[in-house]
Amino acid sequence: MDSCSRRLMKELQQLSTEPPTGIICSRDIASDDLKQWRVEVVGAPGTLYEGERFTLQFRFSPQYPFSSPEVMFVGQNIPAHPHVYSNGHICLSILADDWTPALSVQSVCLSIISMLSSAKEKKHPIDDAIYVRTCNKNPNKTRWWFHDDTV
Amino acid sequence: MGPNTQMPQSSSSSNAQGGDGNGDERKDDNSRFECNICLDTARDAVVSLCGHLFCWPCLVQWLDTRPNRQLCPVCKSAIDKDKVIPIYGRGGDNKDPREKIPPRPQGQRSEASSGGFPGFQWGDGNGNVQFSLGIGIFPFTMFSSLFTFGGERQGPDGQPQVDPNSAQPGSRQHQEEQFLSNTFMAIGFLFLFWLLTL
Numbered sequence: 407m408d409s410c411s412r413r414l415m416k417e418l419q420q421l422s423t424e425p426p427t428g429i430i431c432s433r434d435i436a437s438d439d440l441k442q443w444r445v446e447v448v449g450a451p452g453t454l455y456e457g458e459r460f461t462l463q464f465r466f467s468p469q470y471p472f473s474s475p476e477v478m479f480v481g482q483n484i485p486a487h488p489h490v491y492s493n494g495h496i497c498l499s500i501l502a503d504d505w506t507p508a509l510s511v512q513s514v515c516l517s518i519i520s521m522l523s524s525a526k527e528k529k530h531p532i533d534d535a536i537y538v539r540t541c542n543k544n545p546n547k548t549r550w551w552f553h554d555d556t557v
Numbered sequence: 558m559g560p561n562t563q564m565p566q567s568s569s570s571s572n573a574q575g576g577d578g579n580g581d582e583r584k585d586d587n588s589r590f591e592c593n594i595c596l597d598t599a600r601d602a603v604v605s606l607c608g609h610l611f612c613w614p615c616l617v618q619w620l621d622t623r624p625n626r627q628l629c630p631v632c633k634s635a636i637d638k639d640k641v642i643p644i645y646g647r648g649g650d651n652k653d654p655r656e657k658i659p660p661r662p663q664g665q666r667s668e669a670s671s672g673g674f675p676g677f678q679w680g681d682g683n684g685n686v687q688f689s690l691g692i693g694i695f696p697f698t699m700f701s702s703l704f705t706f707g708g709e710r711q712g713p714d715g716q717p718q719v720d721p722n723s724a725q726p727g728s729r730q731h732q733e734e735q736f737l738s739n740t741f742m743a744i745g746f747l748f749l750f751w752l753l754t755l
Binding site for chain 2: 412413473506507
């Protein structure tokens with residue numbers, strides 16, 4: 407088994423045996439030879455998204471963990487958030503430039519929950535309409551510009 | 558009664574934590590020495606100066622991925638391939654890690670010092686390293702270091718004599734004193750030279 411699959415196996419095992427608060431692992435979390443996962447996250451109590459459930463889709467390249475996974479919201483419920491486009495793409499530095507192999511599915515989920523938690527209003531980014539029409543399907547192909555660390 | 562009424566809640570949470578803690582403890586025994594990248598027990602283990610453990614092959618691969626941003630994957634401290642410390646446990650595998658990737662850097666050993674002047678340790682071997690200070694500030698300094706070099710050669714056993722009452726070797730004050738004495742010596746030599754040429 408290659409190192410990528412070994413690492414994904416370990417992450418899957420850890421995440422399903424002791425999932426942190428706010429992360430729900432369904433039985434069929436991983437599919438397609440571990441290269442695609444779906445993880446549910448729950449909005450943290452006391453925030454705008456309290457109790458809401460969102461589905462995150464992870465796609466891993468064979469270079470994982472040296473390259474970042476492709477992470478986006480999928481399904482019916484895509485959170486309206488200043489850093490989340492209505493097609494599910496997420497503007498988050500650790501998913502692009504700031505990715506390091508010490509991060510994991512779990513830490514990415516927690517970062518996203520934390521990002522949701524610090525939102526002050528529920529709305530999509532200003533350039534949502536343009537971006538959604540012009541972007542690549544793969545969020546990792548977007549050159550993200552990280553300008554707002556407050557949310 | 559305040560603390561008691563709080564008890565059930567705190568005990569249940571501490572129970573949950575305790576349960577987790579026990580599991581963690583057992584798991585920690587294994588995971589404490591896991592590579593931060595592949596999550597396996599680190600092989601050809603190296604530790605960065607910021608204290609994070611990796612397999613050497615994993616770390617090399619990561620640093621090669623982003624050649625212009627050499628950051629620790631865990632804490633994003635600046636790291637360097639040459640400045641990691643290899644860890645040698647008792648059981649080592651026999652595979653040569655150098656087959657594909659650059660060799661793991663050597664551990665750095667230094668001999669215990671026998672003399673009482675650790676400040677001079679680095680200057681002992683090659684004479685006048687400590688006099689590099691101040692070139693350019695004062696034109697005579699160049700001469701002074703030259704002359705001092707000659708002077709030290711003539712010393713009894715190559716060891717500079719140090720008065721126990723003088724400033725601690727290597728300290729700022731010591732360096733300044735050295736600088737001053739060198740300067741005056743240079744002036745003295747120049748004066749002699751001038752006298753001779755008259």
